[in-house]
Amino acid sequence: MNAESIAAPVRGYTASKDQLLARLRRIEGQVRGIQGMVADDRYCIDVLTQVAAIQAALDKVALGLLDGHARTCVVEARSEEKEKRTAEMMAAVGRLLRRG
Amino acid sequence: MNAESIAAPVRGYTASKDQLLARLRRIEGQVRGIQGMVADDRYCIDVLTQVAAIQAALDKVALGLLDGHARTCVVEARSEEKEKRTAEMMAAVGRLLRRG
Amino acid sequence: MNAESIAAPVRGYTASKDQLLARLRRIEGQVRGIQGMVADDRYCIDVLTQVAAIQAALDKVALGLLDGHARTCVVEARSEEKEKRTAEMMAAVGRLLRRG
Amino acid sequence: MNAESIAAPVRGYTASKDQLLARLRRIEGQVRGIQGMVADDRYCIDVLTQVAAIQAALDKVALGLLDGHARTCVVEARSEEKEKRTAEMMAAVGRLLRRG
Numbered sequence: 004m005n006a007e008s009i010a011a012p013v014r015g016y017t018a019s020k021d022q023l024l025a026r027l028r029r030i031e032g033q034v035r036g037i038q039g040m041v042a043d044d045r046y047c048i049d050v051l052t053q054v055a056a057i058q059a060a061l062d063k064v065a066l067g068l069l070d071g072h073a074r075t076c077v078v079e080a081r082s083e084e085k086e087k088r089t090a091e092m093m094a095a096v097g098r099l100l101r102r103g
Numbered sequence: 104m105n106a107e108s109i110a111a112p113v114r115g116y117t118a119s120k121d122q123l124l125a126r127l128r129r130i131e132g133q134v135r136g137i138q139g140m141v142a143d144d145r146y147c148i149d150v151l152t153q154v155a156a157i158q159a160a161l162d163k164v165a166l167g168l169l170d171g172h173a174r175t176c177v178v179e180a181r182s183e184e185k186e187k188r189t190a191e192m193m194a195a196v197g198r199l200l201r202r203g
Numbered sequence: 204m205n206a207e208s209i210a211a212p213v214r215g216y217t218a219s220k221d222q223l224l225a226r227l228r229r230i231e232g233q234v235r236g237i238q239g240m241v242a243d244d245r246y247c248i249d250v251l252t253q254v255a256a257i258q259a260a261l262d263k264v265a266l267g268l269l270d271g272h273a274r275t276c277v278v279e280a281r282s283e284e285k286e287k288r289t290a291e292m293m294a295a296v297g298r299l300l301r302r303g
Numbered sequence: 304m305n306a307e308s309i310a311a312p313v314r315g316y317t318a319s320k321d322q323l324l325a326r327l328r329r330i331e332g333q334v335r336g337i338q339g340m341v342a343d344d345r346y347c348i349d350v351l352t353q354v355a356a357i358q359a360a361l362d363k364v365a366l367g368l369l370d371g372h373a374r375t376c377v378v379e380a381r382s383e384e385k386e387k388r389t390a391e392m393m394a395a396v397g398r399l400l401r402r403g
Contacts, residue, residue: 016394020142023141027137034130034131038124047169048192054164059203065151065155066397071147074389078385089378092148092373093316093369095151097366098152099155100399101362102155102158103155103158165300166296173292189270189274192273197262199296199300230334234331241320241327242324244320247368247369248372248392251372251399254368258403259402261358271347272348272351295355299351303359
């Protein structure tokens with residue numbers, strides 16, 4: 004056990020695999036919840052509020068994944084790989100901004 | 104019965120309740136798919152591409168709901184209600200733009 | 204002078220033409236400000252913060268325009284026009300969500 | 304050694320300072336163009352289309368800046384700085400996704 008494992012700093016968007024999976028399960032539940040609202044003819048504005056909440060939750064998942072990519076795949080890549088990894092990361096951010 | 108009720112035009116974002124539910128079930132499946140990718144340690148960029156695809160699918164759901172809201176709750180509302188309905192719709196669009 | 208001009212409700216996103224123009228002039232100034240930051244080699248993260256601020260300001264302009272469209276072009280359109288106006292409005296929201 | 308390794312390849316989002324400045328001047332012109340449209344009472348949907356075009360152009364500027372940040376400030380930072388730079392970059396992406 005080294006110093007780092009004792010006092011790992013809590014960082015903004017960093018998420019462990021377990022945290023990511025927990026968030027995704029919660030999002031799956033939210034999507035099912037919206038199906039119920041639509042099936043019950045709930046007021047469209049309330050359904051839209053839930054859709055926006057899921058989008059925000061997915062953004063957090065995306066930031067957690069990007070953060071992991073930056074910290075490992077980019078920063079720790081061998082020199083000749085860094086270029087490619089960075090380009091992939093930017094393309095991914097571009098897709099997120101344009102949403103798909 | 105008039106011509107329009109016989110052959111309702113297929114319009115941009117308009118979605119029937121069944122179509123909305125079908126889209127939401129597909130989105131639920133996509134969210135589960137991402138859980139599998141994370142569990143299997145798939146390459147983060149590939150997972151991010153799937154997240155962006157879900158965001159795009161949710162945007163389509165949101166536009167279908169907004170369209171329904173505009174066509175029924177706003178346009179067909181009684182005069183004194185139109186103001187309130189329009190304000191609600193704009194607030195919903197604002198939440199979608201800010202994503203939550 | 205009628206009752207409405209005495210007590211016009213302050214509404215969420217509604218903006219007068221003068222307010223829209225004032226906001227757009229401020230945004231123009233912000234864009235020029237960013238040019239100065241880039242020319243002076245200011246730290247990229249600080250420039251990005253300004254870009255995000257302009258995006259937020261443009262979203263507010265867009266919501267003001269949409270609100271005006273909904274209140275006048277859609278709600279007050281003749282029956283046979285409402286359909287077309289609503290479809291145009293949804294297409295515009297779609298472009299804003301996908302950003303262009 | 305081939306021509307390409309001599310002349311750095313044009314990469315996805317990478318933009319030189321001159322390119323960034325040229326894009327920002329074009330965006331400034333677009334913002335002024337919208338002021339003219341609003342002043343002339345042009346159809347709101349046409350103005351909204353222009354707003355979405357500016358958002359897309361700003362996204363490209365943001366991706367160019369992020370790319371530069373990743374390639375220099377993050378990848379080339381000293382080991383103890385990389386963590387901080389990556390966290391700043393993620394916070395910036397988060398602000399762009401939430402738009403401000």
